[in-house]
Amino acid sequence: MNYKIKVYKTKNNEWNTKAYVSVTFNDCFIVTGITVREGNNNSLFVAMPSYKSSKTNEKGKPIYRDYCNPTTK
Template structure:
Protein backbone atom coordinates (compact mmCIF):
# COMPACT_ATOMS: atom_id res chain seq x y z
CA UNK A 1 0.00 0.00 0.00
CA UNK A 2 1.46 3.34 -1.09
CA UNK A 3 0.81 6.74 0.41
CA UNK A 4 -0.27 8.81 -2.59
CA UNK A 5 -1.33 12.08 -0.91
CA UNK A 6 -0.91 13.84 2.42
CA UNK A 7 -2.93 16.98 3.19
CA UNK A 8 -2.11 19.11 6.21
CA UNK A 9 -4.41 21.63 7.88
CA UNK A 10 -2.39 23.51 10.47
CA UNK A 11 -4.07 24.63 13.68
CA UNK A 12 -3.47 28.27 14.52
CA UNK A 13 -3.56 28.05 18.32
CA UNK A 14 -0.44 27.67 20.43
CA UNK A 15 -1.45 24.40 22.12
CA UNK A 16 0.03 20.93 21.69
CA UNK A 17 -2.13 20.11 18.65
CA UNK A 18 -0.29 21.46 15.60
CA UNK A 19 -2.27 20.09 12.64
CA UNK A 20 -4.92 17.74 11.34
CA UNK A 21 -3.86 15.50 8.46
CA UNK A 22 -5.62 13.40 5.81
CA UNK A 23 -3.67 10.58 4.15
CA UNK A 24 -4.67 8.91 0.88
CA UNK A 25 -3.52 5.36 0.07
CA UNK A 26 -3.20 4.04 -3.49
CA UNK A 27 -5.35 6.94 -4.78
CA UNK A 28 -8.26 4.85 -3.47
CA UNK A 29 -8.70 5.16 0.30
CA UNK A 30 -8.38 8.17 2.62
CA UNK A 31 -7.99 8.37 6.39
CA UNK A 32 -8.90 11.72 7.95
CA UNK A 33 -8.11 13.28 11.32
CA UNK A 34 -4.61 12.08 12.01
CA UNK A 35 -3.08 14.65 14.34
CA UNK A 36 0.38 16.19 14.60
CA UNK A 37 1.05 16.76 18.30
CA UNK A 38 3.94 18.45 20.08
CA UNK A 39 4.44 16.10 23.03
CA UNK A 40 6.95 15.83 25.86
CA UNK A 41 9.42 13.92 23.65
CA UNK A 42 8.88 16.03 20.52
CA UNK A 43 6.50 16.05 17.59
CA UNK A 44 4.61 12.85 16.78
CA UNK A 45 1.64 11.62 14.75
CA UNK A 46 -1.49 10.46 16.58
CA UNK A 47 -3.96 8.21 14.81
CA UNK A 48 -7.63 9.17 14.44
CA UNK A 49 -9.51 8.25 17.60
CA UNK A 50 -12.85 8.47 19.34
CA UNK A 51 -13.76 8.80 22.99
CA UNK A 52 -15.43 5.76 24.56
CA UNK A 53 -18.20 5.89 27.16
CA UNK A 54 -15.57 5.32 29.86
CA UNK A 55 -13.62 8.40 28.73
CA UNK A 56 -10.77 6.51 27.06
CA UNK A 57 -9.60 7.36 23.56
CA UNK A 58 -9.42 4.42 21.14
CA UNK A 59 -7.78 4.53 17.71
CA UNK A 60 -10.26 4.25 14.84
CA UNK A 61 -7.52 3.27 12.37
CA UNK A 62 -3.85 2.51 12.91
CA UNK A 63 -0.85 0.72 11.37
CA UNK A 64 -0.53 -2.90 12.45
CA UNK A 65 3.26 -3.04 12.29
CA UNK A 66 6.07 -0.70 13.29
CA UNK A 67 7.62 -0.58 9.80
CA UNK A 68 4.51 0.94 8.25
CA UNK A 69 4.00 3.21 11.26
CA UNK A 70 7.47 4.66 10.55
CA UNK A 71 6.65 5.13 6.84
CA UNK A 72 3.37 6.86 7.72
CA UNK A 73 4.90 9.08 10.40
CA UNK A 74 7.75 10.10 8.08
CA UNK A 75 5.33 11.05 5.28
CA UNK A 76 3.04 13.00 7.61
CA UNK A 77 5.84 14.88 9.37
CA UNK A 78 7.51 15.68 6.05
CA UNK A 79 4.25 17.17 4.74
CA UNK A 80 3.74 19.06 8.02
CA UNK A 81 7.26 20.52 7.90
CA UNK A 82 6.79 21.51 4.24
CA UNK A 83 3.58 23.32 5.17
CA UNK A 84 5.35 25.15 8.02
CA UNK A 85 8.11 26.26 5.65
CA UNK A 86 5.55 27.55 3.13
CA UNK A 87 3.85 29.58 5.86
CA UNK A 88 7.17 31.02 7.04
CA UNK A 89 8.05 32.03 3.48
CA UNK A 90 4.65 33.74 3.04
CA UNK A 91 5.13 35.68 6.28
CA UNK A 92 8.60 36.82 5.19
CA UNK A 93 7.24 38.00 1.82
CA UNK A 94 4.69 40.21 3.57
CA UNK A 95 7.20 41.90 5.88
Protein backbone atom coordinates (compact mmCIF):
# COMPACT_ATOMS: atom_id res chain seq x y z
CA MET A 1 0.00 0.00 0.00
CA ASN A 2 1.28 3.43 -0.95
CA TYR A 3 0.44 6.46 1.13
CA LYS A 4 1.30 10.14 1.29
CA ILE A 5 1.19 12.22 4.45
CA LYS A 6 1.13 16.01 4.39
CA VAL A 7 1.56 17.95 7.63
CA TYR A 8 0.73 21.64 7.87
CA LYS A 9 2.05 23.14 11.10
CA THR A 10 0.18 26.08 12.62
CA LYS A 11 2.07 29.31 13.16
CA ASN A 12 0.35 30.36 16.38
CA ASN A 13 1.97 28.54 19.33
CA GLU A 14 -0.83 29.62 21.69
CA TRP A 15 -3.45 27.43 19.95
CA ASN A 16 -4.20 23.89 21.13
CA THR A 17 -4.12 22.76 17.48
CA LYS A 18 -0.48 22.30 16.50
CA ALA A 19 -0.89 20.90 12.96
CA TYR A 20 -3.37 19.82 10.29
CA VAL A 21 -2.73 16.55 8.45
CA SER A 22 -3.99 14.84 5.30
CA VAL A 23 -3.28 11.22 4.34
CA THR A 24 -3.78 9.76 0.85
CA PHE A 25 -3.90 5.97 0.37
CA ASN A 26 -2.98 4.47 -3.04
CA ASP A 27 -3.95 7.75 -4.74
CA CYS A 28 -7.63 6.76 -4.36
CA PHE A 29 -8.72 7.49 -0.78
CA ILE A 30 -7.96 10.66 1.18
CA VAL A 31 -8.51 11.61 4.80
CA THR A 32 -8.29 15.35 5.43
CA GLY A 33 -9.00 17.45 8.48
CA ILE A 34 -6.93 15.36 10.87
CA THR A 35 -5.58 17.59 13.64
CA VAL A 36 -2.69 17.22 16.04
CA ARG A 37 -3.64 18.85 19.33
CA GLU A 38 -2.01 19.56 22.63
CA GLY A 39 -3.81 18.05 25.61
CA ASN A 40 -3.19 18.05 29.32
CA ASN A 41 0.43 17.93 30.53
CA ASN A 42 1.65 19.13 27.10
CA SER A 43 0.91 15.72 25.56
CA LEU A 44 -0.04 15.53 21.88
CA PHE A 45 -2.94 13.55 20.44
CA VAL A 46 -4.52 13.04 17.01
CA ALA A 47 -8.15 14.01 16.44
CA MET A 48 -9.92 12.50 13.45
CA PRO A 49 -11.97 14.79 11.17
CA SER A 50 -15.62 15.17 12.09
CA TYR A 51 -18.69 17.29 11.48
CA LYS A 52 -21.48 18.47 13.73
CA SER A 53 -24.67 16.57 12.88
CA SER A 54 -28.19 17.91 13.34
CA LYS A 55 -28.87 15.28 16.02
CA THR A 56 -28.25 15.62 19.76
CA ASN A 57 -27.58 13.09 22.50
CA GLU A 58 -29.77 12.46 25.54
CA LYS A 59 -28.16 15.44 27.34
CA GLY A 60 -28.97 17.81 24.46
CA LYS A 61 -25.35 18.12 23.29
CA PRO A 62 -24.59 17.91 19.54
CA ILE A 63 -23.35 14.65 18.09
CA TYR A 64 -20.16 14.80 15.99
CA ARG A 65 -19.62 12.24 13.23
CA ASP A 66 -16.36 11.21 11.51
CA TYR A 67 -16.00 11.40 7.74
CA CYS A 68 -13.58 10.51 4.93
CA ASN A 69 -13.65 11.08 1.16
CA PRO A 70 -12.79 8.87 -1.83
CA THR A 71 -10.71 10.62 -4.50
CA THR A 72 -11.61 8.33 -7.43
CA LYS A 73 -14.75 6.58 -8.65
